[in-house]
Amino acid sequence: MNNFTVEAIELTRLYGGREAVSNVNFTLSKGEVLGFLGPNGAGKSTTMKMLTGNLAPSHGSVKICGIDMIENPKEAKALIGYLPEMRPLYKELTVDEYLTMAARLHRVSAKHIKKAVENAKERCGLTHMSKRLIENLSNGYQQRVGIAQAIIHSPMVVILDEPTVGLDPIQIRDIRTLIREVGTDHSVIISTHILPEVEMVCDQVQIIDKGKLVFNGSIDVLKRQRVGNKLLIGLRNPPAIEEILRISGVSEAESLANGLIRVRYAENAEPAEAIVQVAVQQGWGLHQIAPDQTSLEDVFMQLTYQEQIAA
């Protein structure tokens, strides 16, 4: 008996012959936060709909804590909390009414409903909004109600489709803390466009492009790919590139448009000190030296772009 909370096995979804999602496999264990990345129309939302039983997969299957979504949809759905991209809010109800209804529909027993509602409101910072009509809440607060409804029955798996859209920076920070918090004892799947967010909250990352998984692994792998063996140096009197190449350990150098020079070095070599020394001796006017990090955007671009070439 493995303790995967979510298993997606060869998930495929066809829309009139076109594969919106093809052959997606992954597993998620308890206490992990999975980030789902991908450009628009890559199939993120479609995958999430299939995971939550809102859409039937054309092939493949989904298992939540070992329960098959197609064979036992009710039992499997009871373990999931889902916030779709479009918030499913009944705007004519108050926050309390809506959350009570959500708790009831998710089989929270009658005597625990009140507690569950209070708890969810507190976690999402909605306590002072209890009696307000959802219609009159701001966009950000509506989003919080959406998240509250997804965690109200403390499900094993929480699936949030772009949870931080439309929130202000403080709210985003709160929601990230909340996701981390929920992620410690449950599993969380979030999809997002905001790459730094993934780095902050996720343990695992999946990048999906044109319905295919192009990257699936822990966040550390992605981070390592990011750092790379590169330095960025700024010189007031830059010498010819050849002179820099002569420094031991440096394997490549190129000057960039903004006046800086990017230096690549071999694995295990640490030419930083040598560069500083040479620069001082030769009077190059060194004013900046820093490790050059590829931004997550670049990694993302590389991964999705490679796929395009292959295809």
Added chain:
Amino acid sequence: MIINVARKELKSVFASPMGWVILSLLMFAFGTQYLNAVNDYFAVMSGAMRPAERTGVTQFVGQSVYGLASFIMLFAVPLLSMRLISEERRSQTLPFLFSAPISLTEIVVGKFLGLVAFLSILVLFIGAMLSTLNIWADIDFGFLLTNSLGLLLMVAGFSALGIYFSSLTQQPVIAAILTFIALFALMMLDRFFGDDPTNILGGLSLTRHFQSFASGLIDSADIVYFILFAVTFLTLTVRRLDADRLRG
């Protein structure tokens, strides 16, 4: 679980003034009809000399009020049923129900029962209103009971049809118009094929099956007809929603 869905529906009807306004307007119409019928009864009966021309007050007033009720429901039910699914489709709230641990059948039946519960408030009120005749006369409660049962079964049938049309579209107004046309056609069948009792099309008419209830007769064939009618359209609705899940 079905109860929870039904409660949700009732809650959203009463969350806006809509539910209250419809209840009060309809009761106003029925109340006026009731008063007029009582007045008419005295006018008509004072002119009716022969015993054969005389009818009981329950039948006279009851037929008048229930006749109006069945006609008004033809307009009221489409207006109430139109939102049930199309509105959720439009504001994209269906995933909320679909991802909860309830089956499609439970969702549809829950919504249906929610609407029928709301309409049964009206049926109850009409019954209570007519029972007040008992203060001055000795009325036939059996007659009231069969009429109430008939009205309830008929609005249940209307509601099932309304839910089905509501599941077909995103626009509540289109759902209402389609429901109204379908109900009206089913009513009219009796006009065209009513003279021939063996005609199958005439047998489909909703009015004909309400007639026996209206005259105070409980015919199991009519009860079965209304139940089958409702079950058929609820099944079609479930299938329509399932197609959403399969086709996306």
